Amino acid sequence: MHLTVSLNIASTTGQAGALTFSDLAGFAQRAEAAGLDMIVLDDAPPGRAGSGNPFEATTLLAALATVTSRIGLVATASMVAHQPYNLARRFASLDIISHGRAGWNATMAQAPSEAANFSRPDGFSSDEFRRRSEEYIGIVQGLWNGWEADALLFDKDSGRFHDPGKMHQLDHKGEFFAVRGPLNVARSPQDTPVLVLSGLAAGDLDIAARTADVILLDERQAARRKARHDEFRRRVSASGREPNAVRILADISLAANGVAGLADRMEEEFRANNCDGFNIRLSAHISALDDFTNRVLPELRRRGVIRQSYGGTTLRSHLGLSGGGDR
Amino acid sequence: MTARQMKLGAFLWATGHHIAAWRHPQAHVKAGIDIDHYVALARTAEAAKFDLLFCEDAAGLREADVSIASQTSRSIGFEPISLLSALAVQTSRIGLVSTASTSYNEPYGLARTFLSLDQLSGGRAGWNLVTSASPIEAANFGATGLRPHADRYERAREFAEVVTRLWHGKLGASGHDGQSFSVCDPLDLPRSPQGAPVMVQAGASDVGRDLAARTADVVFTAAQTFAEAKAFYDDLKGRLAAYGREPDDIKIMPGVAPVVAETEAEARAKYEELQELIPDDVGVALLSSYLSISDLRRYPLDGPLPELPESEGMKSRQALVIEQSRRDGLSIRQLARHFAGARGHWRIVGTAVQIADELQARFEGGAADGFNVMPSYFPGELDAFATLVVPELQRRGLFRREYEGRTLRDHLGLKQPV
Ligand SMILES: Cc1cc2nc3c(=O)[nH]c(=O)nc-3n(C[C@H](O)[C@H](O)[C@H](O)COP(=O)(O)O)c2cc1C
Numbered sequence: 001m002h003l004t005v006s007l008n009i010a011s012t013t014g015q016a017g018a019l020t021f022s023d024l025a026g027f028a029q030r031a032e033a034a035g036l037d038m039i040v041l042d043d044a045p046p047g048r049a050g051s052g053n054p055f056e057a058t059t060l061l062a063a064l065a066t067v068t069s070r071i072g073l074v075a076t077a078s079m080v081a082h083q084p085y086n087l088a089r090r091f092a093s094l095d096i097i098s099h100g101r102a103g104w105n106a107t108m109a110q111a112p113s114e115a116a117n118f119s120r121p122d123g124f125s126s127d128e129f130r131r132r133s134e135e136y137i138g139i140v141q142g143l144w145n146g147w148e149a150d151a152l153l154f155d156k157d158s159g160r161f162h163d164p165g166k167m168h169q170l171d172h173k174g175e176f177f178a179v180r181g182p183l184n185v186a187r188s189p190q191d192t193p194v195l196v197l198s199g200l201a202a203g204d205l206d207i208a209a210r211t212a213d214v215i216l217l218d219e220r221q222a223a224r225r226k227a228r229h230d231e232f233r234r235r236v237s238a239s240g241r242e243p244n245a246v247r248i249l250a251d252i253s254l255a256a257n258g259v260a261g262l263a264d265r266m267e268e269e270f271r272a273n274n275c276d277g278f279n280i281r282l283s284a285h286i287s288a289l290d291d292f293t294n295r296v297l298p299e300l301r302r303r304g305v306i307r308q309s310y311g312g313t314t315l316r317s318h319l320g321l322s323g324g325g326d327r
Numbered sequence: 328m329t330a331r332q333m334k335l336g337a338f339l340w341a342t343g344h345h346i347a348a349w350r351h352p353q354a355h356v357k358a359g360i361d362i363d364h365y366v367a368l369a370r371t372a373e374a375a376k377f378d379l380l381f382c383e384d385a386a387g388l389r390e391a392d393v394s395i396a397s398q399t400s401r402s403i404g405f406e407p408i409s410l411l412s413a414l415a416v417q418t419s420r421i422g423l424v425s426t427a428s429t430s431y432n433e434p435y436g437l438a439r440t441f442l443s444l445d446q447l448s449g450g451r452a453g454w455n456l457v458t459s460a461s462p463i464e465a466a467n468f469g470a471t472g473l474r475p476h477a478d479r480y481e482r483a484r485e486f487a488e489v490v491t492r493l494w495h496g497k498l499g500a501s502g503h504d505g506q507s508f509s510v511c512d513p514l515d516l517p518r519s520p521q522g523a524p525v526m527v528q529a530g531a532s533d534v535g536r537d538l539a540a541r542t543a544d545v546v547f548t549a550a551q552t553f554a555e556a557k558a559f560y561d562d563l564k565g566r567l568a569a570y571g572r573e574p575d576d577i578k579i580m581p582g583v584a585p586v587v588a589e590t591e592a593e594a595r596a597k598y599e600e601l602q603e604l605i606p607d608d609v610g611v612a613l614l615s616s617y618l619s620i621s622d623l624r625r626y627p628l629d630g631p632l633p634e635l636p637e638s639e640g641m642k643s644r645q646a647l648v649i650e651q652s653r654r655d656g657l658s659i660r661q662l663a664r665h666f667a668g669a670r671g672h673w674r675i676v677g678t679a680v681q682i683a684d685e686l687q688a689r690f691e692g693g694a695a696d697g698f699n700v701m702p703s704y705f706p707g708e709l710d711a712f713a714t715l716v717v718p719e720l721q722r723r724g725l726f727r728r729e730y731e732g733r734t735l736r737d738h739l740g741l742k743q744p745v
Contacts, residue, residue: 065413162396
């Protein structure tokens, strides 16, 4: 069973004073000590002034990467706020900074009024947003794959820094974007940063089946998890990928379940093959995380449904995904 | 009251500023994929009390010709905002300035990202505004190519205005609805610990200078001779009054590429060693790209620079090179080799005393408020500057021995914005 925690930093509004970096570092370090696969850093949709969170997620991720060593770090970043070339570079860099532990959480749901802060006062229709998102994700993944794993030669004597035959232009020209590439950041230590998709509507499943490494199923779908999971696996196969190439994590909230029933419920859902694991949604209070790690985790370990400790060093290896790392 | 002291930036660039730096035996060839290398550089610069770290940026390869690109280390590196965010929590005093383009970003997102860097660092962030002069970058952001210089600067002017209003909490209920951008909400992060991140600029064309006079706190520039540096300094300071600003509101820090050693002979040998490592075609390609000409190899390499149409890329750098080729009567090959050392910036080769003399002369002669130091290779040449030149400047009372404050504005002696 894979376990991740979504840090809803925006929901800490109203906490006495703003969160500090050391609060968040402490949180990440405890999650790492508990052996969780990854932390997902939420990012507040812009426009809600006065949040208690002083950080944007990708900058926060870079900083957290320097004070942790094993746990995966996933930042939410919007496809409206960034150009695909810039976003691809940011995450490729974060992956190098974290030694292969970075992931990008792309939300397929449009944040209300976000486009209006990015010179798109009329926003996007859902259909347009979906087509644009798919094109966007394809560009980012294509750029991440522009450098072959052994492209860099570093040969001082012959004067060959890289092998030009192993660097590939993308030459993308689509409905919304034209991007030549290649990326000016080296290949990721885990081949590509992990792509996490969330906020999926029914119409987004095929896009996710084609592109995602991890999908987060939110709570509204809890009752239909089994059906969603099976249907999704079918679509992954239909898109030509290994059915197991994607991790499906179900959102679960500690507050809603209480500690006692949580381990039972998680084990039951996991054994019923409803999901590959869970994404625990928490506010950034260390006490909330401690409740989980001190009381629920030992129970899950005793039942043998989670691993004892990190086996590898990259996020892909924690998640058991194919791709590089630990080479 | 201490005497006026110079400001120093440590200009980081992967393996080093010399185009062949990566081939030097002591250069760290994997700099572009090694975060620990950068943490070490940041700590060296902070221990030497530099005002700031400066990161350049381009949203694309530096060189269009792939075979040339593969003979340099410049096709890969860290995206600088991620890099500086990591360094923010691994350092405690030094300022963190990243370049970012107004042509390929949106003001809301960029203002928010820099404010986050500012929060992570406790008020040490700065933004070096550039308009991006390369067609290679343009091709990563649409099919229409590099937009004209004037259009890029007009967009930059509006961009800077929106960012400043967002940082200062002055975007009212009506938001901003302008020529290139619209924004409706204020930022959702707390105010900057230093009032607002520091605004840096490096454009030196006429419109570039006007924009700097209007918005910048710090200006970087490339100048070879004292006369060029002085003329730029006086011109830019002279433009401030038109925007209701004082000469001291802007710090002018020209780039300087020192090659320093215990003796002058050693310094010269070190420089020659680097020069030997430049392949001719790499040097000429670098010069071509800064001159906005597709390929100077079409002309006899031992002949003079041909007549060139005025650049739509970096107008100021083109003018500087043409001026130098006339002044010193250099052939294309000689110009290219000279340019490969520091891309047209001022280069000084010598002992710590000689270098300090030169810096002091420009500083006291009213041609600079400080310098953006461009080590030829890393980490060796930053170490050499920190251990040889900085103590010499401190002995002369020209540079701080301790940080006076906490924020980048404190270091630079800039007013807190109201
Ligand atoms: C010290 C220094 C550093 C610069 N760094 C960058 C950079 O990182 N990225 C970039 O696109 N331009 C950089 N530039 C170029 C200028 O910012 C500017 O875009 C260019 O000079 C064109 O503007 P101009 O025509 O007004 O001179 C730099 C210039 C100087 C002097």
